[in-house]
Amino acid sequence: xxxxxxxLRYAKxxxxxxxxxxxxxxxxxxxxxxxxxxxxxxxAKPAGTPVKPGQVIGSVESVKTAxxxxxxxxxxxAASNASLADQPEQINTDPYGCWFVEIELTAAAWPAxxxxxxxxxxxxxx
Amino acid sequence: MxxxxxxxxxxxxxxxxxxxxxxxxxxxxxxxxxxxxxxxVRQEAGLFDVSHMGEIEVSGEQTYAxxxxxxxxxxxxxxxxxxxxxxxxxxxxxxxxTAVDDLLIYPLSPTRCLLIVNAANIAADExxxxxxxxxxxxxxxxxxxxxxxxxxxxxxxxxxxxxxSLQVLTKIASGLAGLGAPSTxxxxxxxxxxxxxxxxxxxxxxQFTYLPLPLLLGETYDGPLHLISDDFEAGGTTVLVSRTxxxxxxxxxxxLQPEDAPLLWRMLVAAGAKPAGLGARDTLRLEAGMPLYGxxxxxxxxxxxxxxxxxxxxxxxxxVGQTGLLAEPTRQLVGxxxxxxxIPRAGYLVLSGDQVVGSVTSGTFSPSLNKGIALxxxxxxxxxxxxxxxxxxxxxxxxxxxxxxTAGLHTxxxxxxxRAEPFALCQIPFI
Numbered sequence: 019x020x021x022x023x024x025x026l027r028y029a030k031x032x033x034x035x036x037x038x039x040x041x042x043x044x045x046x047x048x049x050x051x052x053x054x055x056x057x058x059x060x061x062a063k064p065a066g067t068p069v070k071p072g073q074v075i076g077s078v079e080s081v082k083t084a085x086x087x088x089x090x091x092x093x094x095x096a097a098s099n100a101s102l103a104d105q106p107e108q109i110n111t112d113p114y115g116c117w118f119v120e121i122e123l124t125a126a127a128w129p130a131x132x133x134x135x136x137x138x139x140x141x142x143x144x
Numbered sequence: 145m146x147x148x149x150x151x152x153x154x155x156x157x158x159x160x161x162x163x164x165x166x167x168x169x170x171x172x173x174x175x176x177x178x179x180x181x182x183x184x185v186r187q188e189a190g191l192f193d194v195s196h197m198g199e200i201e202v203s204g205e206q207t208y209a210x211x212x213x214x215x216x217x218x219x220x221x222x223x224x225x226x227x228x229x230x231x232x233x234x235x236x237x238x239x240x241x242t243a244v245d246d247l248l249i250y251p252l253s254p255t256r257c258l259l260i261v262n263a264a265n266i267a268a269d270e271x272x273x274x275x276x277x278x279x280x281x282x283x284x285x286x287x288x289x290x291x292x293x294x295x296x297x298x299x300x301x302x303x304x305x306x307x308x309s310l311q312v313l314t315k316i317a318s319g320l321a322g323l324g325a326p327s328t329x330x331x332x333x334x335x336x337x338x339x340x341x342x343x344x345x346x347x348x349x350x351q352f353t354y355l356p357l358p359l360l361l362g363e364t365y366d367g368p369l370h371l372i373s374d375d376f377e378a379g380g381t382t383v384l385v386s387r388t389x390x391x392x393x394x395x396x397x398x399x400l401q402p403e404d405a406p407l408l409w410r411m412l413v414a415a416g417a418k419p420a421g422l423g424a425r426d427t428l429r430l431e432a433g434m435p436l437y438g439x440x441x442x443x444x445x446x447x448x449x450x451x452x453x454x455x456x457x458x459x460x461x462x463x464v465g466q467t468g469l470l471a472e473p474t475r476q477l478v479g480x481x482x483x484x485x486x487i488p489r490a491g492y493l494v495l496s497g498d499q500v501v502g503s504v505t506s507g508t509f510s511p512s513l514n515k516g517i518a519l520x521x522x523x524x525x526x527x528x529x530x531x532x533x534x535x536x537x538x539x540x541x542x543x544x545x546x547x548x549x550t551a552g553l554h555t556x557x558x559x560x561x562x563r564a565e566p567f568a569l570c571q572i573p574f575i
Contacts, residue, residue, distance in 0.1 A: 055177050055423075056177045058509040059485060059486075077561060079509065081178045081179055081423065081427060081508060081509045081511060082172075082508065084487065084489055
């Protein structure tokens with residue numbers, strides 16, 4: 019069973035989203051890191067990048083596969099977690115402690131089309 | 145509907161992550177992960193279920209005359225290979241010289257051989273071999289005495305790979321694996337058990353032998369120790385063991401009855417072989433610079449382009465693909481190591497300046513080198529003619545990434561997520 023914190027919301031592309039004021043933090047879920055396996059590469063788009071829903075905001079790679087992270091909302095990347103690139107394996111051990119970017123939202127509210135923890139749990143078939 | 149191999153239940157028991165591969169359900173990895181499985185094979189011993197591989201038997205008086213026409217390699221020393229029981233690698237080509245498949249020939253006897261082919265190609269290979277046989281029978285003076293049989297579902301195949309492979313087998317033979325060690329060992333039986341390990345230990349690379357399954361499993365056995373190819377039949381208890389593999393390490397492959405495979409698998413695991421999945425199989429073969437059909441070889445890639453010249457005999461008497469293979473290739477397979485953190489993947493474009501000069505055929509993160517590595521098919525004009533002076537991948541992977549080393553190196557770029565990432569040409573194999 020994967021870890022799915024109640025206070026976060028989730029995208030169909032397996033990102034977790036945390037809302038604080040008008041900012042969201044984004045990372046990949048426990049389920050995602052488990053499916054990908056040993057992560058050996060991670061990068062996040064730099065601060066200052068304007069983003070729209072569905073736009074790539076970062077990437078992770080395991081030995082075998084590459085996968086992108088997508089923005090759930092309109093906004094501008096306010097902070098980018100550069101330390102992930104040096105220790106991508108941290109994402110395997112602490113997926114919810116490893117955020118990729120913080121986005122300053124154009125509209126300060128939960129982005130549309132995100133799932134609650136219970137909905138995500140059903141979505142991944144657990 | 146994907147097929148299960150005879151070891152399907154073993155994989156589930158070990159919590160293997162099952163995926164469909166070439167029509168078979170196989171583990172891509174077990175819970176330990178690809179890197180751990182990869183390193184176990186490089187440093188200790190790993191165990192793979194390769195039962196999906198196809199077995200096509202060719203038999204009859206004209207077996208090798210036919211193979212000489214069917215395959216692009218030199219078979220003029222086949223008598224020696226039969227006598228010394230040595231398997232041979234070969235590429236089977238289309239009339240244009242591109243690859244239908246790459247395969248291993250086990251010359252069982254002067255009138256019988258087993259071709260081990262890729263799972264994804266079994267049906268296409270069988271059709272190709274039959275078509276070539278029909279064509280050959282029309283041209284040949286003698287009526288073709290030739291039987292071609294697809295026996296793929298009659299054999300299971302296990303691959304024990306890694307520097308400690310022989311130790312794993314010794315452990316089984318000495319009854320230390322805690323399995324199949326009967327308390328009432330006769331003196332002859334005890335001696336026989338050590339004799340079979342000695343027999344395997346004496347095998348040279350690519351050599352094979354036959355063993356009675358009961359001895360391998362540590363069961364009582366009174367039959368003959370020295371078996372011949374006639375004993376190796378579907379439904380029998382004779383196992384073909386060869387010193388072969390697809391990892392670049394020492395190791396053994398076992399061909400046996402599907403119903404006997406689970407017991408041998410459990411025996412090898414109990415003796416310390418670590419189960420490894422398709423993921424590690426791919427990263428291991430890639431580091432070893434071995435081609436994978438569908439990537440480095442295909443119906444649009446010739447074995448010359450794939451750098452397999454040493455397995456080709458272009459000037460032998462007529463064979464399928466000869467005309468196509470005699471043309472000078474314009475593309476060449478090269479090895480590339482990342483000079484940064486980028487990881488190349490199959491299909492990514494290779495650039496020289498702003499020119500696209502080829503594409504990656506296989507790419508991965510290399511668990512041995514901790515770097516991205518790739519095999520890529522590129523225009524010959526983009527690389528120097530000979531690669532003898534190229535540095536090893538290990539040397540390149542160890543360069544500190546914060547210094548610009550590109551000056552003394554032959555570099556190309558690979559386009560990854562819209563960026564031209566720097567790579568250096570290196571020797572193949574990568575390890």
